[in-house]
Amino acid sequence: MDVRVMGRGPAEPFLSARDLFETEHDLAWPVEVEVREDPDERTLTGHYDDSHHVLIMSEQAARGAMARELALHEYSHMLRYEQAHPSHTQSTEEALFLALTGRSVERRKLAHCYQIANHMKDIYADDITLDVAPADKLVSFLESSLATALADRPGEAPNGSTTSGSRRLTPAADPEITVVNAAFALALCERHELVGEDHRLYDLARAAASDAPGVRFDRFKHAFRSLADDPDPSDYRKALVDVTREYAT
Structure with a gap:
């Protein structure tokens, strides 16, 4: 899985989630993670026609105790999308x-x-x-x-x-x-x-x-x-x- 973290906030939760996710699954498309100060939602996932996913998370959530679990959840949404579920x-x-x-x-x-x-x-x-x-x-x-x-x-x-x-x-x-x-x-x-x-x-x-x-x-x-x-x-x-x-x- 290709996961690239941009913006403010830690990269570790997203990379740790990637490593755990890869023990059972994989994503074909790269993931761009944007950590923002105050997005509209705590987490938001998008899928784009040029074959990449975007995960947006608030800085507060990215630094919180659930950050890795939130990232895992969004990776799972991405996999369902790639599966055309x-x-x-x-x-x-x-x-x-x-x-x-x-x-x-x-x-x-x-x-x-x-x-x-x-x-x-x-x-x-x-x-x-x-x-x-x-x-x-x-x-x-x-x-x-x-x-x-x-x-x-x-x-x-x-x-x-x-x-x-x-x-x-x-x-x-x-x-x-x-x-x-x-x-x-x-x-x-x-x-x-x-x-x-x-x-x-x-x-x-x-x-x-x-x-x-x-x-x-x-x-x-x-x-x-x-x-x-x-x-x-x-x-x-x-x-x-x-x-x-x-x-x-």
Whole structure:
């Protein structure tokens, strides 16, 4: 793997992640890492027609305890893209059009639908990440993110959408999307048998579900957990359309 780190911040987390990633996988395209003082997202991955990937990370994240794990997660997104995996080739806009045509949807909920699509991409990226990295930091990240969301619930989530491929579980503490975030966290953990039934994530998920009883937690957890490893593109599109429609309507 060719990884080149530019900008302010340390190179070591990205190179360490590369070395760990290469024990099981490889990327055909080179990776340009840009460490920035204040990007729009903590992490952002892009793929370009001249056959290279770009990973943008904030300096704060690059110096944090999760830096290597964040880089591994983004390398996994890059590999899914190179594999032409349906989760990373399916247009989110197309799926939302199919799911929501003829329906009136709040702008807030539309932004959440983009986040749900990103969760589905993250499931497939983390299937790779968890092949090469211990799960402890990821589980702690999911737990702390949900705890923070439950402790701080603004009246309305900000407008906008989560960028494809970014690692950001709870960009807004809206109770309805927090239920979906909790379902994603537990689905990922159950999919890889990372936690026991007495783990605090289950208590957090129950609290989230009680705050937004109109959102069917079990439906979303099953949808995320049961995603097929290697779906047909049409099957993946249907799964994305179904889960989007479930939330928006």
